[in-house]
Amino acid sequence: MIKLHQVNKHYTTSSGLFHAVQSVSLQVEEGEIHGIIGASGAGKSTLLRLMNVLERPDEGNVVVNGEDLTRMPEKRLREARRSIGMIFQHYHLVHNRSVSGNVAMPLELAGVAKKERVERVRECLQFVGLADKAEQYPAQLSGGQKQRVAIARALANRPAVLLCDEPTSALDPQTTADILGVLREINRELGVTIVIVTHDMDVVRNICTRVSEMRDGHLLSTKHVAAPMVGSTVEAGDADE
Numbered sequence: 001m002i003k004l005h006q007v008n009k010h011y012t013t014s015s016g017l018f019h020a021v022q023s024v025s026l027q028v029e030e031g032e033i034h035g036i037i038g039a040s041g042a043g044k045s046t047l048l049r050l051m052n053v054l055e056r057p058d059e060g061n062v063v064v065n066g067e068d069l070t071r072m073p074e075k076r077l078r079e080a081r082r083s084i085g086m087i088f089q090h091y092h093l094v095h096n097r098s099v100s101g102n103v104a105m106p107l108e109l110a111g112v113a114k115k116e117r118v119e120r121v122r123e124c125l126q127f128v129g130l131a132d133k134a135e136q137y138p139a140q141l142s143g144g145q146k147q148r149v150a151i152a153r154a155l156a157n158r159p160a161v162l163l164c165d166e167p168t169s170a171l172d173p174q175t176t177a178d179i180l181g182v183l184r185e186i187n188r189e190l191g192v193t194i195v196i197v198t199h200d201m202d203v204v205r206n207i208c209t210r211v212s213e214m215r216d217g218h219l220l221s222t223k224h225v226a227a228p229m230v231g232s233t234v235e236a237g238d239a240d241e
C-alpha cells in the first residue's frame with residue numbers, strides 16, 4: 001500500500017545541512033493502522049509528509065497504491081494525492097468557511113459537480129456524527145468537533161490512505177478516545193489504511209496493528225502490537241522485522 005525505499009530528507013538550517021530522515025525503508029500494508037512513535041525531533045512528521053510527498057525526498061522512492069509518487073509530474077501528483085487524506089494536530093480548518101464549506105473544499109478542487117458535492121458532504125458529516133453542525137463555523141466548535149470536521153474533509157474524496165499527524169495531542173482523554181473510535185471505524189468500515197504519528201503509547205495500544213519507532217532520523221524497528229483489550233494495558237512487542 002505504502003512503500004518507502006531508502007528515503008532520505010535533509011533540511012538546510014543556519015548551522016548547515018540537517019539529515020532529518022536517514023535511509024528509511026518501510027512498508028505499510030493495506031488495511032493496517034500503523035503507528036509512528038519517537039522523541040520530539042526524531043523525524044516522525046517528516047516521515048509522514050514524505051508519504052504523500054508534501055516533503056519531496058532527496059533520495060529514495062515513495063510508492064503508494066503501486067504508483068511511484070517521486071517520479072510523477074506535479075499535476076499527476078495532485079491527482080494521486082486525492083487518494084491520500086491527511087489530518088493534523090491543530091486541524092487546519094478554514095475559519096471563514098462553514099463546516100460544510102470546509103468539507104466541500106477538496107471536492108471543489110477535484111471538480112466534483114455541486115449536487116454530488118452536497119450529497120458527499122452530508123454523508124461525510126453524518127459519518128463523523130456532525131450532521132447537525134453543517135452550517136456552523138469552526139470557532140463555534142470544540143477541539144474534538146474540529147478534528148471530526150477535519151476527518152470528514154479528509155474522507156471527502158474517498159481516500160485509500162489516511163495520514164494522521166498527532167491527531168489527538170491537543171485533546172483531553174475522553175475526546176481522544178472518541179476520535180480514536182472514529183479512526184477505527186474508518187479503518188474497519190471503509191477499509192482505509194491509516195498511518196498515525198503519536199507520542200502517546202496509549203494511542204498505539206488502542207488502535208495500532210503495528211508500530212514503527214524513529215530515533216534521530218533512523219527507523220529503529222517495526223513491531224506488531226498485541227490485540228487491544230478493553231480496559232487492559234497491552235504491551236507493544238513481538239518483533240516481526
Ligand SMILES: Nc1ncnc2c1ncn2[C@@H]1O[C@H](COP(=O)(O)OP(=O)(O)OP(=O)(O)O)[C@@H](O)[C@H]1O
Pocket residue numbers: 011012013018020038039040041042043044045046047199
Ligand atoms: N522545514 C524544516 N526546515 C528545517 N528543519 C526542519 C524542517 N522541518 C523539520 N525540521 C527539523 O527536522 C527534525 C525532525 O522534525 P520532525 O517534525 O519530523 O520531528 P518529529 O519527530 O515529528 O518531532 P515532534 O514530535 O516534535 O513533532 C527536527 O529537528 C526539526 O527541527
